[in-house]
Amino acid sequence: MxxxxxxxxxxVLVVIMIGCGGDGDxxxxxAMATNAxxxxxxxxxxxxxxxxxFSGGFSGQMSVYGLPSGRLLKVMPVFSQxxxxxxxxxxxxxxxLNTSYGFIPxxxxxxxxxxxxxxxxxxxxxxxxxxxxxxxxxxxxxxxxTGEILEIPNSAGNHSFAITENTEYLIAGTRFxxxxxxxxxxxxxxxxxxxxxxxxxxxxxxTGGMELAFQVIMPGFNFDLAHPxxxxxxxxxxxxxxxxxxxxxxxxVNASQNDKDFIVALNWKKIEEYVKNxxxxxxDAEYAHNVYNHNSSTATSTxxxxxxxxxxxxxxxxxxxxxxxxxxxxxxxxxTGEYIVGSxxxxxELTVFSFSKMIKAIEDKNYDGDAYGIPILKYxxxxxxxxxxxxxxxxxxxxxxxxxxYTTFFxxxxxxxxxxxxxxxxxxxxxxYSVGHLMIxxxxxxxxxxxxxxxxNKITKDRYLPTGPEMNHSAQLxxxxxxxxxxxxxxxxxxxPHYAAGIPADLIKQxxxxxxxxxxxxxxxxxRNESETxxxxxxxxxxxxxxxxxxxxxxxxxxxxxxxxxxYFHVTNLEQDFDVPHGFAMIxxxxxxxxxxPGATKTMLWEPKRIGVYPLYCTDFCSxxxxxxxxxxxxxxxxxxxxxKWSLDGD
Amino acid sequence: xxxxxxxxxxxSALLLGLxxxxxxxxxxxxxxxxxxxxxxxxxxxxxxxxxxDIQNIDGVNHYIGMKKxxxxxxxxxxxxxxxxxxxxxxxxxxxxxxxxxxxxxxxWFLGWFVLMLVLGVLGMYDFNVWLTDYGTDLDPKAxxxxxxEAGNPxxxxxPLFGTQxxxxxxxxxxxxxxxxxxxxxxxxxxxxxxxxxxxxxxxNI
Ligand SMILES: [Cu+2]
Numbered sequence: 001m002x003x004x005x006x007x008x009x010x011x012v013l014v015v016i017m018i019g020c021g022g023d024g025d026x027x028x029x030x031a032m033a034t035n036a037x038x039x040x041x042x043x044x045x046x047x048x049x050x051x052x053x054f055s056g057g058f059s060g061q062m063s064v065y066g067l068p069s070g071r072l073l074k075v076m077p078v079f080s081q082x083x084x085x086x087x088x089x090x091x092x093x094x095x096x097l098n099t100s101y102g103f104i105p106x107x108x109x110x111x112x113x114x115x116x117x118x119x120x121x122x123x124x125x126x127x128x129x130x131x132x133x134x135x136x137x138x139x140x141x142x143x144x145x146t147g148e149i150l151e152i153p154n155s156a157g158n159h160s161f162a163i164t165e166n167t168e169y170l171i172a173g174t175r176f177x178x179x180x181x182x183x184x185x186x187x188x189x190x191x192x193x194x195x196x197x198x199x200x201x202x203x204x205x206x207t208g209g210m211e212l213a214f215q216v217i218m219p220g221f222n223f224d225l226a227h228p229x230x231x232x233x234x235x236x237x238x239x240x241x242x243x244x245x246x247x248x249x250x251x252x253v254n255a256s257q258n259d260k261d262f263i264v265a266l267n268w269k270k271i272e273e274y275v276k277n278x279x280x281x282x283x284d285a286e287y288a289h290n291v292y293n294h295n296s297s298t299a300t301s302t303x304x305x306x307x308x309x310x311x312x313x314x315x316x317x318x319x320x321x322x323x324x325x326x327x328x329x330x331x332x333x334x335x336t337g338e339y340i341v342g343s344x345x346x347x348x349e350l351t352v353f354s355f356s357k358m359i360k361a362i363e364d365k366n367y368d369g370d371a372y373g374i375p376i377l378k379y380x381x382x383x384x385x386x387x388x389x390x391x392x393x394x395x396x397x398x399x400x401x402x403x404x405x406y407t408t409f410f411x412x413x414x415x416x417x418x419x420x421x422x423x424x425x426x427x428x429x430x431x432x433y434s435v436g437h438l439m440i441x442x443x444x445x446x447x448x449x450x451x452x453x454x455x456x457n458k459i460t461k462d463r464y465l466p467t468g469p470e471m472n473h474s475a476q477l478x479x480x481x482x483x484x485x486x487x488x489x490x491x492x493x494x495x496x497p498h499y500a501a502g503i504p505a506d507l508i509k510q511x512x513x514x515x516x517x518x519x520x521x522x523x524x525x526x527x528r529n530e531s532e533t534x535x536x537x538x539x540x541x542x543x544x545x546x547x548x549x550x551x552x553x554x555x556x557x558x559x560x561x562x563x564x565x566x567x568y569f570h571v572t573n574l575e576q577d578f579d580v581p582h583g584f585a586m587i588x589x590x591x592x593x594x595x596x597x598p599g600a601t602k603t604m605l606w607e608p609k610r611i612g613v614y615p616l617y618c619t620d621f622c623s624x625x626x627x628x629x630x631x632x633x634x635x636x637x638x639x640x641x642x643x644x645k646w647s648l649d650g651d
Numbered sequence: 652x653x654x655x656x657x658x659x660x661x662x663s664a665l666l667l668g669l670x671x672x673x674x675x676x677x678x679x680x681x682x683x684x685x686x687x688x689x690x691x692x693x694x695x696x697x698x699x700x701x702x703x704d705i706q707n708i709d710g711v712n713h714y715i716g717m718k719k720x721x722x723x724x725x726x727x728x729x730x731x732x733x734x735x736x737x738x739x740x741x742x743x744x745x746x747x748x749x750x751x752x753x754x755x756x757x758x759w760f761l762g763w764f765v766l767m768l769v770l771g772v773l774g775m776y777d778f779n780v781w782l783t784d785y786g787t788d789l790d791p792k793a794x795x796x797x798x799x800e801a802g803n804p805x806x807x808x809x810p811l812f813g814t815q816x817x818x819x820x821x822x823x824x825x826x827x828x829x830x831x832x833x834x835x836x837x838x839x840x841x842x843x844x845x846x847x848x849x850x851x852x853x854x855n856i
Binding site: 515549550575576577578623624625 | 686702703706707710714794795
């Protein structure tokens with residue numbers, strides 16, 4: 001009996017211990033026990049380890065976050081006007097938003113990609129693209145300002161976007177097939193008549209300048225995502241298509257009928273060679289090319305004509321189709337360039353193609369027919385492997401450089417880590433909610449920095465304090481340095497991040513400019529000291545050459561302006577000290593403020609409508625006497641003849 | 652006397668470092684200036700540590716009515732100091748040579764040292780006078796006119812040597828490489844005198 005008793009008590013003890021153990025484990029999964037807070041905490045005054053460049057989707061802008069803290073560092077205006085910075089409002093930046101359709105104040109910024117050298121991030125530029133009015137842009141990472149915008153003609157829904165591994169080309173695909181060239185035709189006749197041009201933009205290695213090189217006129221499928229080959233597959237690019245059915249209506253049903261759509265594999269080096277040797281034909285086109293000069297704070301917009309087009313049928317061995325299950329979204333190339341991960345967003349499994357098998361199949365000319373003259377490779381011949389039962393709705397994959405891939409699943413709302421060696425799932429973690437893209441710094445290059453993963457979620461619901469029906473999209477930061485992923489942080493984002501690119505801060509921060517040099521200021525109407533300030537009249541145009549320094553404008557009293565005049569304020573910030581911007585606002589100006597960095601000049605147009613005396617002032621708190629930084633402009637009746645006068649402190 | 656002459660030449664030649672390296676340095680740090688503004692004082696003029704530091708120091712100082720930092724042509728010192736330093740270095744080298752060839756007594760070395768010491772003290776005195784003027788002779792129309800508890804205008808004079816709080820700025824004022832070379836050189840001339848004296852003594856015995 002005693003024995004039984006002691007056995008029983010032992011059992012009880014074991015049960016209690018198991019209970020406790022279980023309890024302890026559960027506690028460990030809490031943020032406190034895993035010190036998640038500590039791992040994302042960047043102490044006041046300390047810097048983050050990574051920059052993250054996040055696309056702003058329908059905000060049209062790109063935002064810069066510090067990682068792992070998730071702190072918003074800056075919003076960089078690209079395709080939309082930004083009243084805060086005066087971008088697209090002041091005279092210098094208005095031309096940036098010029099297109100062949102005229103001035104467009106808004107854009108839909110989708111993917112972002114950092115320039116690369118030998119397949120590794122080099123931190124020179126960030127490129128991005130706009131989905132609605134097809135455009136691509138370059139942001140310069142010494143000023144964090146948009147340096148160039150190039151319109152893509154003969155395209156619509158500019159979506160599949162990639163930068164090749166030496167930043168040779170930027171690739172811009174067509175998501176919404178269109179007649180090419182555009183013409184008045186029945187929508188019903190789409191099939192076989194619409195096209196999906198893939199555009200190659202040549203990048204100047206010195207300046208990052210963009211030039212339209214050629215367009216490959218693909219069949220009228222919808223091109224979704226694109227990635228460049230790298231290492232082994234350098235010289236190729238891959239892009240997914242959906243709607244190979246070529247449906248023109250109710251696509252959610254009609255574009256989901258085919259068992260398989262395609263990933264296009266395109267040997268751009270071959271096409272480049274073909275064009276270099278005189279191949280291709282010029283097609284009528286008109287597109288805007290907008291270039292911003294950081295020294296003059298002034299953009300010029302040039303309307304260009306004509307585009308070199310290439311018919312893929314004319315270059316045998318350059319373009320192939322790889323069949324892939326069910327409306328693929330992502331096609332992501334691993335750091336070695338051997339694996340191409342296709343995510344059929346309606347498929348139950350994840351398909352991984354092998355580049356070396358693809359090359360072999362091409363050499364063997366082992367085709368499964370063709371589509372519009374483009375050979376279709378056999379699925380079985382090029383298949384590298386399949387990840388079985390990974391989740392629902394795979395969208396996008398990135399890599400950690402340690403042989404693992406991470407794929408987002410929109411429908412099952414999770415991130416799944418799996419091995420490129422055996423295609424086995426290693427770990428899965430929920431996202432909150434319905435993740436779209438993910439980003440690992442360098443995860444889209446030969447050399448990923450596999451420490452953090454950011455999931456960009458499409459649905460926010462209850463993750464933050466409610467802010468009415470509209471909420472910010474939410475991003476989530478995971479630690480991926482261990483076997484299992486750990487969720488560390490939620491942070492809200494601007495607009496809808498479709499993608500992001502992360503890079504070690506050390507590759508960029510030492511290049512970041514502190515000021516613009518006044519002695520390099522090339523603005524047409526800059527003045528370099530107060531003695532050059534003046535007011536000039538040319539007919540009904542009045543040009544005010546004004547300076548600002550802590551804390552006054554020169555001149556700050558102006559008379560002789562008339563109703564109906566066009567008054568151009570050319571305002572130069574004379575400061576040469578880090579972080580001393582001044583702003584400029586004028587009552588009744590039908591535009592945004594000027595926000596002027598040290599050493600820069602910006603121009604505002606003001607058309608006074610009523611007589612009187614009107615104040616102007618500095619909008620950016622610049623010094624202890626910022627409130628005093630103000631002035632007056634007198635407006636006299638139209639048709640009067642007032643003397644033009646200007647002064648500072650009576651002089 | 653040979654060693655002593657060589658050391659004298661070396662010691663006085665070290666003064667020439669003042670033509671390449673700053674004599675003194677004053678930095679001004681503040682909460683808003685985590686990277687302090689700084690000026691390097693050379694015998695021929697004042698330069699910013701960073702390109703725009705002088706302009707920015709002037710910008711900050713205009714609030715309290717301080718004069719601008721003088722350009723070389725605005726202070727006679729920047730013309731005279733190079734002549735004095737060059738002259739003294741030349742004289743010291745000449746004395747060293749004469750000593751080397753036993754033309755003169757090592758006491759000349761001591762004489763040179765004493766003269767240099769007197770000139771140095773005068774130079775420091777003059778520097779301090781300028782700092783005082785710079786820190787106290789303020790524009791009567793200054794934006795900020797601050798007084799101490801006794802109602803006297805505050806002095807913004809940076810310290811001649813050391814660290815001092817001036818409003819929101821912490822000023823550090825210390826010698827730089829040029830001065831250290833000069834100090835080392837002057838010390839060497841003393842050594843030259845001492846060695847010369849000793850070698851004369853052993854010869855006399
Ligand atoms: Cu201001």
